[in-house]
Amino acid sequence: DGGITQSPKYLFRKEGQNVTLSCEQNLNHDAMYWYRQDPGQGLRLIYYSQIVNDFQKGDIAEGYSVSREKKESFPLTVTSAQKNPTAFYLCASSIGGLLAKNIQYFGAGTRLSVL
Amino acid sequence: GESVGLHLPTLSVQEGDNSIINCAYSNSASDYFIWYKQESGKGPQFIIDIRSNMDKRQGQRVTVLLNKTVKHLSLQIAATQPGDSAVYFCAENFSGGYNKLIFGAGTRLAVHP
Numbered sequence: 001d002g003g004i005t006q007s008p009k010y011l012f013r014k015e016g017q018n019v020t021l022s023c024e025q026n027l028n029h030d031a032m033y034w035y036r037q038d039p040g041q042g043l044r045l046i047y048y049s050q051i052v053n054d055f056q057k058g059d060i061a062e063g064y065s066v067s068r069e070k071k072e073s074f075p076l077t078v079t080s081a082q083k084n085p086t087a088f089y090l091c092a093s094s095i096g097g098l099l100a101k102n103i104q105y106f107g108a109g110t111r112l113s114v115l
Numbered sequence: 116g117e118s119v120g121l122h123l124p125t126l127s128v129q130e131g132d133n134s135i136i137n138c139a140y141s142n143s144a145s146d147y148f149i150w151y152k153q154e155s156g157k158g159p160q161f162i163i164d165i166r167s168n169m170d171k172r173q174g175q176r177v178t179v180l181l182n183k184t185v186k187h188l189s190l191q192i193a194a195t196q197p198g199d200s201a202v203y204f205c206a207e208n209f210s211g212g213y214n215k216l217i218f219g220a221g222t223r224l225a226v227h228p
Contacts, residue, residue, distance in 0.1 A: 004158075040123055042204060042218035043159075090158050094214075102214035103149060106158030 003027065006091050006107035012115050013078065013085060021076045021110045023091030030096030032074035033104060036060060037088040046089075049074055050096055078112060086113050123202060125223040134192040136222045138205035143186065145207035149216070150179060150190045154201045162190070162203075192224075200226045 004025045013019045025032065031050050035043040045058030049068040063082025068074055074093075078085045088111050092104040128134045140148065147166045151159035165172045165179045165188075172179050178191040188205050202223050206216045 006158075040220065042220045045215070092158075098210065098214060101147065101164065102208045102216060103161055103164060104216060105161065106151075108158050109156075 004091060004093055004105060004107035006089075006110050008110060009108065011110055011112045013112060014115050016080045018077055018079050019112065021078070021089055021091075021112070023074045023076065023107060025072055025074075025091075025093045025107075027093055027105065028071075029093035029105075030071070031094045031102075032068065033092040033094075034058075034064070034066065034074070034076045035090045035092065037090055037109075043090060046076065088112075123221050123223045125225055127225045127227060128195050130195060130197060130226055130228050132195055134195045134199070134224055134226075136190045136192075136203050136224065138188040138190075138219050138222075140186050140188055140205065140207040140219070141217065142207060142209050143183075145209050145217075147208050148179070148181060148188050149206045149208070150177075150188075151204045151206060151218075152199075152201045153204065153221070159204060195224075195226050197226050197228065200224055 007022045033048045034046040036046055037043050044060050046064050047058050047066040049055035052068055052071045055066050055068050063079055065077045088109050090109050091107045094102050094104045149164040150162040152162050153159040163174045163177050163179050165181050176193045180189045202221045204221045205219045209215050
């Protein structure tokens with residue numbers, strides 16, 4: 001099956017702990033994205049990557065870090081500096097490039113809670 | 116289910132009726148628009164898109180209308196079914212440096228038998 005796989009589905013973080021959320025895609029997409037979703041709000045962009053080995057901050061990057069060492073993988077680390085990490089995290093990918101439609105396809109999400 | 120959209124506007128319809136979900140977008144320079152459907156505890160699913168040079172586009176049971184004059188987008192769902200119950204998001208694509216999707220807050224559609 002082609003698609004985007006996020007793991008784990010549920011994750012719990014202790015105070016002062018860094019946690020990493022996994023996102024893998026086998027769609028051969030160049031661009032990948034991380035969003036945060038809180039109740040009653042739309043999706044907010046954390047980080048995005050247009051191509052392997054490159055990534056840019058989104059609108060709410062503070063307290064998060066990413067890497068893009070492989071085309072198919074874009075892990076997100078929620079650091080201890082993120083004081084309100086409880087949210088639903090969504091990873092997406094798209095073909096990429098300014099000439100292509102930016103239709104983003106989403107994974108099933110990871111729900112992060114603080115213990 | 117997951118608590119996505121606890122305080123979202125809700126549209127309640129009877130099964131078999133037509134549904135119209137509205138969205139106001141923010142940027143006149145946005146070049147196309149996408150509707151997503153998100154079921155409880157799942158990621159958003161692409162439904163339909165429309166370019167800014169079009170006024171209307173039809174899919175299977177869905178129609179998207181675009182009014183650039185008032186920056187308004189709507190999604191019409193014909194013969195609404197219980198499986199259509201979800202939160203619906205519109206997104207505008209703004210090509211400012213890179214293609215960026217700006218998402219609306221969403222509308223919850225509740226279909227009653």
